Amino acid sequence: MIWNEEFETLPREALEALQLKRLKATIERVYYTVPFYRRKLDEVGITPDSIRSLEDLKKIPFTTKDDLRENYPFGLFTVPLKQIVRIHASSGTTGKPTVVGYTRRDIETWSELMARSLSAAGVTKEDIIQNAYGYGLFTGGLGVHYGAEKIGATVIPVSGGQSKRQITIMKDFGSTVLTCTPSYALHLAEVAQEEGLNPRDTKLRVGLFGAEPWSEEMRKQIEELWNIKAIDIYGLSEIIGPGVAVECEEAQSGLHIFEDHFIPEIIDPETGESLPYGEYGELVITTITKEALPLLRYRTRDITRLIKEPCICGRTHMRIDRIRGRTDDMLIIRGVNVFPSQIEEILVATEGVLPHYMIIIDREGSLDVVEVQVEVDESIFSDEVKKLQTLARKIENNIKDMIGISVKVKLVEPKTLQRFEGKAKRVIDKRKL
Amino acid sequence: MKVEQLSVFLENKAGRLAEVAKILGDNGINIRALSLADTTDFGILRLIVNDNEKAKEVLKDERFTVKITEVIAVEVDDRPGGLASILLPLSEEGINVEYMYAFVEKSKNKAVLVFKFDDLDKAIEVLRKNNVKILTNEEIKQL
Numbered sequence: 178m179i180w181n182e183e184f185e186t187l188p189r190e191a192l193e194a195l196q197l198k199r200l201k202a203t204i205e206r207v208y209y210t211v212p213f214y215r216r217k218l219d220e221v222g223i224t225p226d227s228i229r230s231l232e233d234l235k236k237i238p239f240t241t242k243d244d245l246r247e248n249y250p251f252g253l254f255t256v257p258l259k260q261i262v263r264i265h266a267s268s269g270t271t272g273k274p275t276v277v278g279y280t281r282r283d284i285e286t287w288s289e290l291m292a293r294s295l296s297a298a299g300v301t302k303e304d305i306i307q308n309a310y311g312y313g314l315f316t317g318g319l320g321v322h323y324g325a326e327k328i329g330a331t332v333i334p335v336s337g338g339q340s341k342r343q344i345t346i347m348k349d350f351g352s353t354v355l356t357c358t359p360s361y362a363l364h365l366a367e368v369a370q371e372e373g374l375n376p377r378d379t380k381l382r383v384g385l386f387g388a389e390p391w392s393e394e395m396r397k398q399i400e401e402l403w404n405i406k407a408i409d410i411y412g413l414s415e416i417i418g419p420g421v422a423v424e425c426e427e428a429q430s431g432l433h434i435f436e437d438h439f440i441p442e443i444i445d446p447e448t449g450e451s452l453p454y455g456e457y458g459e460l461v462i463t464t465i466t467k468e469a470l471p472l473l474r475y476r477t478r479d480i481t482r483l484i485k486e487p488c489i490c491g492r493t494h495m496r497i498d499r500i501r502g503r504t505d506d507m508l509i510i511r512g513v514n515v516f517p518s519q520i521e522e523i524l525v526a527t528e529g530v531l532p533h534y535m536i537i538i539d540r541e542g543s544l545d546v547v548e549v550q551v552e553v554d555e556s557i558f559s560d561e562v563k564k565l566q567t568l569a570r571k572i573e574n575n576i577k578d579m580i581g582i583s584v585k586v587k588l589v590e591p592k593t594l595q596r597f598e599g600k601a602k603r604v605i606d607k608r609k610l
Numbered sequence: 611m612k613v614e615q616l617s618v619f620l621e622n623k624a625g626r627l628a629e630v631a632k633i634l635g636d637n638g639i640n641i642r643a644l645s646l647a648d649t650t651d652f653g654i655l656r657l658i659v660n661d662n663e664k665a666k667e668v669l670k671d672e673r674f675t676v677k678i679t680e681v682i683a684v685e686v687d688d689r690p691g692g693l694a695s696i697l698l699p700l701s702e703e704g705i706n707v708e709y710m711y712a713f714v715e716k717s718k719n720k721a722v723l724v725f726k727f728d729d730l731d732k733a734i735e736v737l738r739k740n741n742v743k744i745l746t747n748e749e750i751k752q753l
Contacts, residue, residue: 553619553652553675560617560679560726561708562647562654587651590621591675 180296180328181289184437185492192493193231196440199465201228204237207471210255213248214473234440234463235451239474242275245415250276254469261469266314267414277316277414280468284323290420290435291324297433297490298385298408299426300354302329305380307347309357309365310388311337316418317388321356324420330354337361340368347379355384359391359399359407366402377404383426385410387419390479390500390518394525396429409499415475416462422497431484431496438466441497442474443483446504457482459504460497478504480516508604510538510545510582517603520549523575527568533591539607547584549576552591611744612680612730614662618655619675622648630655630669637668642753643724645711656711658683658724660751681726682733683745688714688721696723699740705733715753722753 179185205225207214217238263279306325310317318336325332335346362384366376381403387410399407411432412419422432434441439462443452446459460477484496502516524534533552559565569586576584620626642658659665662678669676686692708726727733737744
């Protein structure tokens with residue numbers, strides 16, 4: 178279902194005209210209100226008047242997460258704090274957190290985008306949404322919450338964690354929609370089973386999962402375990418939060434990026450050059466309606482590609498492909514670029530191993546050695562050593578064939594690998610220690 | 611006439627076997643026979659106990675991966691050549707042993723051999739033809 182028929186199905190020509198108009202207004206806004214952008218644009222000789230086409234965007238320098246950190250906390254805001262109605266921040270695991278601010282209109286924009294996203298997933302006001310994204314400084318919880326209220330659904334603001342309680346609530350309140358990270362959706366299915374509840378017997382029918390990269394195989398698994406439709410949703414706090422792009426339930430193939438609010442580009446993360454259409458690279462987003470914190474050519478560090486083919490759902494906004502990984506998740510193992518998501522796909526494809534795994538990279542002498550630890554559950558366990566060893570060798574061979582690196586697969590007992598209720602950590606890189 | 615065997619996945623970590631033994635002991639489960647297959651990374655503990663369902667349940671509660679599979683237990687005289695007399699007719703029929711383990715019943719002067727064959731049904735047929743005594747679940751629990 179399309180929430181905003183007019184804007185989500187704008188003919189391309191009108192959409193691009195709107196983008197240009199909004200882009201100009203955004204550049205004018207930051208040029209005159211944010212010293213950081215004034216300096217940056219002056220350095221390359223760009224004034225608000227010099228933007229005449231969308232192509233001109235490419236002349237503008239990138240904005241990075243470091244720029245946000247260096248202007249911590251409010252240095253990039255275009256308005257004084259009295260016009261800011263909300264602050265969110267990302268966890269500062271590496272350095273200072275990134276702080277984002279919203280004007281009242283920004284909150285309205287965000288709610289609209291989340292209403293669109295929920296509608297694209299087929300959620301209506303009849304639904305009961307169990308919102309298991311974290312509430313707080315993280316944008317996930319409140320982002321979904323406002324969108325859900327906007328469409329008039331019933332929201333259960335349960336937030337993340339307390340998995341047993343999640344299952345009780347789901348059962349007793351009859352939740353029909355689950356919103357959380359995909360790894361948490363899998364974890365919750367396990368907890369349900371432990372509590373004696375078959376996840377397929379709940380009233381859940383749809384899930385919107387995001388905030389971490391996941392694979393098509395993982396989607397199949399979530400859909401099978403819960404008997405639901407699993408929709409991929411994308412967003413990042415710097416841009417606005419969840420609701421930057423979402424899959425439609427009709428195609429479930431690529432995420433429509435709301436182009437009347439954002440302009441996406443794909444660049445080579447090494448050189449910063451724009452990549453030809455269709456190639457995988459780093460997603461760069463320019464916000465064109467944000468008031469408090471507009472960002473020009475923000476480097477998301479997410480790896481994807483653009484899909485311009487028209488979609489069966491009728492939306493005219495182009496799609497980004499499933500996020501393949503992050504530029505900073507990208508592992509360079511013996512010179513080969515590897516994303517944890519690739520290893521995950523292989524694991525699930527090889528005899529349906531549940532994706533509870535950990536990649537451990539170490540260095541022996543000058544050589545990188547990789548161990549993939551895979552949990553053995555009942556579905557793959559055998560009383561015969563031979564069968565388990567064959568499985569481990571098969572995974573090793575598939576990784577070698579598909580990615581081109583030799584790894585050692587180690588079978589481990591279930592639940593020995595750390596579980597994460599927020600974003601999944603799948604890699605331990607001991608080389609840096 | 612197959613008997614049930616419990617298999618438990620173990621990582622090669624100190625104390626895991628002791629832990630299984632303790633859980634079973636604490637729950638009053640008696641081990642009739644066992645063997646441990648080990649590789650450099652993991653082991654498979656195979657057990658025949660007096661109460662398979664309960665053993666499976668208590669081990670699963672402690673988050674072990676457990677499976678009940680079927681094996682064949684036969685009883686032979688405890689004398690030289692006893693094992694060979696069982697295996698020869700089977701190999702002539704092209705039946706392979708996946709794994710086996712054995713123990714001796716001193717009181718009866720008999721040996722009990724537990725087998726996993728690649729074709730259990732065919733193995734039973736051959737053993738019967740050769741008049742080998744195949745034990746039932748009840749019999750093995752009473753040993």
